[in-house]
Amino acid sequence: MTKRPAFPGWDWDDPDGLAVRLDEFSEQVAGCEKLEPIATELPHDRDDFLELGLTGIEFAAFRTAHPAGLGTDLAVLRSTDRTAASEPGTLYRVDGDRCFTQLDISQPLPFADASVDWVYAEHLIEHVTMPVAVDWLSEARRVLRPGGVLRITTPDLARYLNGYVNRDGFLTRHRRRLSTMGFGPPMPERRAFLVNQIFRYYGHQWIYDLDELRYVLTRAGFAAEDIRACGYREGVRPDVADLDTPFRTDETIYVEADVPTTTG
Template sequence: MTEPTSSPNDRFPGWDWDDPEGLETRLDAFSAQVATCKTLEARPGALPHDHHDFRELGLTGIEFAAFRTAHPEGLGTDLATLRSTAAETETETGPGLATEPGTLYRVDGDRWFTQLDVSHPLPFADASVDWVYAEHLIEHVTLPVAVGWLREARRILRPGGVLRLTTPDLARYLVGYATGDGFLGRHRRRLGTLGFGPPMPARPAFLVNQIFRYYGHQWIYDLDELRHVLTLAGFAPDRIRHCAYRQGLRSDVADLDTAFRTDETVYVEADR
């Protein structure tokens, strides 16, 4: 007798892709699972403040929305709490050591991390870092918060320093929708590899809507919209450049681009 074959939906009972609000808790829980590391070690004292402090720690720049930056001279930051899976003690936030704002942590023995909220002023001095990088962060905050954060990023950059932004490209979605060039179908299959739900609906309108309605997204950009917010933040228009994947002023910073997101991403740099 043939055993019944289970469908992907059987593993996610009650999952309804057509109900963004109803899935918000599930998607938040999935994101929390990613916010872990093996070991966390709190460093006594204050966060690095000025250029001298950063250099004493071997740091040259900051990667936002990164629990464990790939840059060996980068400070990783994120709004979410990072938790150690190896710690044996219990804390108020649950098992293991958990990060708190205002503290610097050593992650897995070889990277630095601190918990920051980009809607607040950055706790660093003017001209304190050589680069700032943020992959798929800016779409998660409102437009006024984005402009305020970019203004702060410009403030902490040293002369000649570079800011590199990547974000989902609204133009890519709309061209895919209007022309039926296959982008939306390929993107749907890519998202399916994340494993946080059953396959998304294949309807083109849904696949455009999900970029606005899921993952906590607040504002979706194309190249012109990125130029707009960067200009409002004080960057000179002639210092803002459209870049390609892993191509930019600093190869060490551009190499932070992840291959997983190239299908949907627009890459932009602005220098001080």
């Protein structure tokens, strides 16, 4: 008897077909046990956030790990029994202990200036074009209070290109790491494929190195001297840095940008 493949229809050499598979996968993970609407209006200013016990925003998170964070995502979040689904403009309680709202980062954020202490986004910026990224980062800076911090993580282009040119083993290790985690069948071993997939797959639009991140952050209004590279779970706010997940630490660059406490 022939054993059924673990990933039927998954073809790494068919980007368009795989995009459909990945969309299906994303829809499957956009779920929670319990989704309760708690307000038909979103928190707007600093006082609104504090009244809800919220101090910051985590983008691309259905259920933020930060107890004082507001999780957001573009995709619809559904309860596992399919009796509840998120809608833009409504605030929800997820599984009884986290807040969530559905947001599109290509649109202005519906929050007042200086309303939160921190903003976090893990592996999000690469999914939008550069103009959208700049506009979103500008909005993130606007809603941060003086002394606030933005922390973003994204695949590091330098690691991929260094791995390709220098044959330092990164591409082989990363391929093996993804296979071990069960994210699809093993990727092809071809070096060119392993570089191309970071540009072509997962809905990626633009891949960054540190200089490119500095460029978009300064265009968004952050001062060059307030931007820095960090390590995994290392940063000015341990509670925010601890949101880093171990899933793809090997390929990730971690960057923070501060809003100064004073200007001029």
